Amino acid sequence: MPEVNIQHLDKIYDGGVQAVYDFNLDIKDGEFIVLVGPSGCGKSTTLRMVAGLEDITKGSLIIDGKDCTKEPPKNRDIAMVFQNYALYGHMTIYENMAFSLTLRKENKEIIHRKVMAAAEILDLKSQLNKKPKQLSGGQRQRVAMGRAIVRNPKVFLFDEPLSNLDAKLRGSMRRELILLHKKLNATIMYVTHDQTEALTLADRIVCMSMGHVQQIGNPIELYEKPANTFVATFIGLPPMNMFEGVIEKGCFKCELFDYPLNEKQTGLLKDYDGKNIILGVRPENITRAGHVKLHITNNENLGMNTLVHGKIGGVKNVVCKFAEWCNYQAGDEIEIGFDPEMMHFFELPTVDEQGKEVPGKAIR
Numbered sequence: 001m002p003e004v005n006i007q008h009l010d011k012i013y014d015g016g017v018q019a020v021y022d023f024n025l026d027i028k029d030g031e032f033i034v035l036v037g038p039s040g041c042g043k044s045t046t047l048r049m050v051a052g053l054e055d056i057t058k059g060s061l062i063i064d065g066k067d068c069t070k071e072p073p074k075n076r077d078i079a080m081v082f083q084n085y086a087l088y089g090h091m092t093i094y095e096n097m098a099f100s101l102t103l104r105k106e107n108k109e110i111i112h113r114k115v116m117a118a119a120e121i122l123d124l125k126s127q128l129n130k131k132p133k134q135l136s137g138g139q140r141q142r143v144a145m146g147r148a149i150v151r152n153p154k155v156f157l158f159d160e161p162l163s164n165l166d167a168k169l170r171g172s173m174r175r176e177l178i179l180l181h182k183k184l185n186a187t188i189m190y191v192t193h194d195q196t197e198a199l200t201l202a203d204r205i206v207c208m209s210m211g212h213v214q215q216i217g218n219p220i221e222l223y224e225k226p227a228n229t230f231v232a233t234f235i236g237l238p239p240m241n242m243f244e245g246v247i248e249k250g251c252f253k254c255e256l257f258d259y260p261l262n263e264k265q266t267g268l269l270k271d272y273d274g275k276n277i278i279l280g281v282r283p284e285n286i287t288r289a290g291h292v293k294l295h296i297t298n299n300e301n302l303g304m305n306t307l308v309h310g311k312i313g314g315v316k317n318v319v320c321k322f323a324e325w326c327n328y329q330a331g332d333e334i335e336i337g338f339d340p341e342m343m344h345f346f347e348l349p350t351v352d353e354q355g356k357e358v359p360g361k362a363i364r
Contacts, residue, residue, distance in 0.1 A: 003027055003028060003029040003030075003031070003063070003064055003154065003155065003187045004025075004026070004027040004050070004061075004062070004063055004064075004155055004187065004189070005026050005027075005060075005061075005062035005063075006023060006024060006025045006026075006027075006050070006059070006060075006061055006062075007024055007059055007060045007061075007062075008022050008023075008024060008058065008059040008060070009022070009023035009024070009046065009049060009056060009058070009059035009060075009061070010022060010023075010056075010057045010058035010059055011042070011045050011046075011049060011054060011056070011057050011211075012057045012058075018211060019042045019045045019211050020042040020045055020046050020049070020211050021042075021211045021212050022059075022212075022213075023042075023046055023059070023213060024213070025206060025213075025216065027155075027187060027189065028187075029187055030185045030186065030187055031187060031188070031203045031204065032181050032188045032190065032201060032202055032203045032204075033188065033189050033190065033202065033203065033204055033205075033206060034190045034191075034192060034197065034198040034201055034202035034204075034205050034206070035047065035189065035190070035191045035192075035206045035208060036191075036192055036193065036194075036195055036197075036198040036205055036206070036207055036208070036234075036235075037193065037207060037208035037209055037214075037234070038193060038209065038234070039193060040210075041208040041209050041210060041211065042208055042210075042211040042212075043191045043193075043206075043208050044159055044160070044191050046191075046208075047080075047157055047159055047189060047191045048159075049061070050078070050155075050157060050189060051073055051076070051078055051080050051157050052068070052071065052072055052073035052076055052078075053073065053080075056069055056070075063076055063077065063078070063154055063155060064077070064154050076155075077153050077154045077155070078153050078154065078155045078156070078157055079147075079148035079149075079151045079153040079155075079156055079157070080148070080156075080157040080158075080159065081141075081144045081145055081148050081156070081157070081158045081159070081161050082144065082159055082161070083159055083160045083161060083163055083164060084164065085132070085140045085141060085143070085144045086144065087132040087140060087143060087144065087147075088132075089131065089132055089133060090131075091131070091132075092128065092129055092130065092131060093124060093127050093128045093129070093130055093131075093132070093135070093143050094115060094119075094128040094129065096132065096143055096147055097115045097118060097119070097124075097128075097143060097146045097147045097150055098111050098112075098114075098115050098150065099147065100147065100150070100151050101114065101115075101150055101151070111150075114150040114152075115128075115146075115150055117150075118146040118149040118150050119146060121146075121149065121180065121183055121184075122142040122143075122145060122146050122149075122176075122180075123142070124139070124142055124143065124146060127139060127143075136169075137164060137165050137166075137169065138165060138169045138172065138173055141161055141162070141165070141173060142176070144161070145161075145180065149184065154187065155186075155187045155188070155189065156186050156187065156188045156189070157188075157189050157190075158188065158189070158190040158191065159191050160191055160192055160193070161173075161190075162174070162192070162194075162197065163192070163193075163194070170194075170197075174197060174200055174201060177201060178200070178201060181201075190202075195234065195235050195236070195237065196237065198219070198235075199219045199223070199235070200219075202218070202219055203218065204216060204217060204218055205217065205218070205219055205222050205235075207222060207230075207231050207234065207235065209230050209234070209359070210356060214227060214228060214230050214231050214359065215227040215228070215231045222235045223235055223236060225362070225364075226240075226280075226344065226362060227361070227362055228346065228359035228360055228361050228362060229242065229278060229280070229346050229349060229359040229360040230359035231359075232280050232344060232346065232362075236282055238283050238307060238319045238321070239319075240280045240281065240282050240283075240344070241280065241281050241282070241283065241286070241318050241319060242278050242279070242280050243256070243278065243279045243280075243281075243316070244276060244277075244278050244279075244348070245276065245277070245278075245279060246274065246275065246276050246277070247261075247269050247272045247273050247274065247275060247277060248273070248274065249273070250266045252277075252279050254279075255313070256292075256312045256313040256315070256316055257291075257292045257312065257313075259279070259292070259338070262340050264340075265340065265343065265345075268345065268363060268364075269345060269363065272345075272363065276348055277345055277346060277347060277348065277360075277363065278345070278346040278347070278348060278360055279338075279343060279344070279345060280343070280344035280345070280346060281338045281339075281342070281343055281344070282321075282342065283307065283319045283320050283321035284321040284323075285338060285339040285342035285343070286318075286320040286321070286336050286337070286338060286339075287336065287337045287338070287339060288322070288334060288335070288336060288337075289335075289337050290335055290336050290337020290338070291335055291337065292312060292335065292336050292337065293312065293333055293334075293335055294308075294310040294311070294312055294318060294320070294333065294334050294335070294336050295310050295311050295312075295314065295331070295332075295333050296308060296309070296310045296328045296329065296330060296331065296332040296333070296334065297309045297310050297311060297330055298330055299326055299327070299328055301325055301326070303325075304323065304324070304325075305321055305322060305323050305324065306321070306322050306324065306325055306326040307319055307320070307321055308320040308321075308322060308326055308328060310334075318336075320336060344362065345362070345363040346360040346361065346362055346363060347360040347361050347363060348360050
């Protein structure tokens with residue numbers, strides 16, 4: 001049985017505003033699940049429903065075989081780590097980590113053993129007598145994690161825990177989270193808007209937009225086989241380049257260029273002849289061998305590779321990622337092509353009956 005079973009979860013607020021639509025997910029014991037999407041997509045609301053901090057409007061939540069849909073948070077055996085740490089400033093680090101166990105009136109020896117074990121895992125043993133204000137942001141976040149660890153919950157919930165940290169510290173904390181997950185073999189639900197966190201941390205990613213799940217899969221699946229235009233442009237940095245055009249007799253034609261398709265692509269798109277579709281190409285899958293003219297606007301040299309920005313036909317912005325240092329100047333012109341094995345095709349987006357845009361599905 002999955003550690004967490006979420007079935008047909010909806011969240012509707014007063015006034016009929018719906019934040020989450022028909023969310024379904026089975027989480028295996030010890031799995032690291034990351035919910036990712038832009039602000040307002042419903043990911044934190046979903047996490048808060050699992051935590052019991054938001055009522056579930058419709059659907060069910062099963063944790064370790066127990067129906068927790070209506071259970072209060074204290075009966076769900078979960079621990080939540082918040083974005084703002086939520087530490088008690090007047091308490092020492094030891095007291096903060098021991099707080100939940102003290103409330104339960106656990107034996108003092110057991111509390112001490114659990115706190116010291118968590119402090120050992122998180123490299124906090126030398127900080128236990130300090131107050132939160134004496135620690136760095138990264139150390140405070142580790143204290144918040146330690147407070148969750150001592151409870152030994154069935155499920156850990158993380159709500160954007162690294163968003164208050166600087167870029168360098170976020171990188172080191174990501175590595176610590178990976179090691180922590182391996183040490184504890186914990187079941188984790190983790191919310192972030194940062195796709196780098198999602199790609200580096202997750203066993204599986206749940207990509208959300210406008211309250212709907214867009215795709216669930218492991219990181220490489222979402223990167224290499226995006227289910228629709230939203231996932232294609234949200235996952236990956238820089239985002240996928242997209243071109244709208246029509247399929248005509250084995251050729252993709254748009255206003256800016258014609259691009260011949262190979263036999264495999266022609267077979268894939270045989271039912272779309274004469275129809276408009278979208279061609280997607282990731283920046284790293286653009287080559288410097290082709291017939292599409294790109295007018296350079298600027299470079300971003302990143303050491304071992306370069307992001308080359310330019311325009312096709314003077315109107316369409318395109319980003320290329322070349323695996324070397326490039327010294328192009330603004331106004332230079334190069335000819336580019338697309339790796340035929342890494343070209344993506346999508347149907348055009350549509351509009352639903354509520355007037356919301358529905359991303360175009362991948363053509364497989």
